[in-house]
Amino acid sequence: MQRTLTIAKREFRGYFNSPSAYIVICLFLLMMGFFFWNPFFLVNRASVRSMYDLMAILLLPTAPALTMGLLAEEKRTGTIEILLTMPVRDPEVIIGKYLASLGLLCVLLLCTLAYPLSVSTRGHLDWGPVFAGYFALLLQGGAMLALGVLASSWTDNQLIAFFTSGIICFAFWVISRFLPFIPQGIASIVEWLSFDYHFQDIVRGVLDSRHVIYFLTVIGFSLALAFRSLESRRWS
């Protein structure tokens, strides 16, 4: 446990040791500012409802960017050899790295609190839905980061890790848009598998434990697979 936190701390600091974290955060906020305020004044209502969908989309490239290097870069440079010959269990390494990316996601989400805060100065803002929205974003972002850690464990090339996790996350997100074209029988299963189905419910304030369990399952499953992938080095 202690070592998990040590790894998380190192990775989290690592984000800020290079410009990468700043670039990702700035880009995210810039895009958000652009896409948020444009329609905001057209609708002319003190609501940040549209913000969550927008952030969910912006997370599609952002989450993979945060996770792409976590394992791939260690494998490429060889730093993984010292790391894994320290007395640390493989799952601790995976979880530590995942926590670091989750930490950065939290920083990112905290930065966006500026939006509801500034909206609340223009009119009455109901904070209940805001927290529901952020909770949904945290869950979905967390799932995307876990998938990113998994993709990063498959390769020693950051770019491949980025696109692999990007495609997987996009698939999970976009799949609900294709429901009309999917045969009835499996449509409900596909819908249940999609991020959006659960995401929208939570944003609407339906805090059903099934939705939470869905995202936690995706996270657990991805991290377990990443652990297997890391472990496979022993037998290859």
Next chain:
Amino acid sequence: MSDVMIEAQGLTKRYDGIAAIENVSMQVRRGEVLGFLGPNGAGKSTTMKILTCFTSPTEGTAKVNGCDITTDSLGVRRSLGYLPESTALYTDMLVLEYLEFAAEMRGLAGGDVRKRLKAVVEETGLGDVIAKQIRALSKGYKQRVGLAQALIHEPPILILDEPMSGLDPNQAVEIRDLIKNIGRERTVILSTHNLAEVQVACNRVLIISKGRIVADDTPDGLRDRAGKSRCVVTVQKHQDESFAKLVEATWKSLPSVERARLIEDEDGELTYEIIPRGNEDVRPVLFKTAVDKGYTLLGLSREGQNLEQVFRELTTGPVAANSGSTKAAA
């Protein structure tokens, strides 16, 4: 626990059916500095990766400090410090940050971290660069940081993969002396393909070739075993064409000489290599014979076969004629 710190039995590692090492067994005792010697690709790194639990053997077992590498990998890893061949460090960190990270990962906490940090920084001479980013360091200093992280938890065993490769001669000597110092209190395995390093730093040598151990001895023992000391004798050439053959026949006719052959014929000088039958010094005999026969002696020297020749013989078969770079100094 006995004095055996590392015991490997029948280690075999196959990658896609191709064996990187085959049936490697060894014992390393407390306080030994073992040189792991072999050409590139002989399986040195693979063996080290198995002993450090980075990868698992296809067959065989090993115990490190009494812990089994498959059933108690954490115990193994607690007992050793490892410097991999790549010396890959987190280059975006400061030296201090990195060593703190290593200390925490090794389970040190609070005052211990500071105490050990101070000790390893002193031991490895990192005082001047402690606040620098690792990427800004020279290769030699990076190697020191690598050693420092391997030493931070005072492990009884150190495994160093090519700790001196890629360094300039001065840095290499510094690192070598450092390792020698470290080896006074610890069990060290270091791999290298540089024989001079082994001769200076190690008290035991293991030569590995094509995944198998081909020799296990002290540096001196190895030299004695494979190399009888040879003599190199140079005489002035006569115009007579058959002279060279005649001289060679003379050497061969001596009872104390096992082999003699012409290894160089230029500038009117004939240089012969003489392998004596026993380990005795045949120089007096050679000198007297030359005087008796009226040869003009230009040079006469005796040299122990160096490790390089032994190494080549063991890893490539017999040394090819005239391959030695050991021209006799008169």
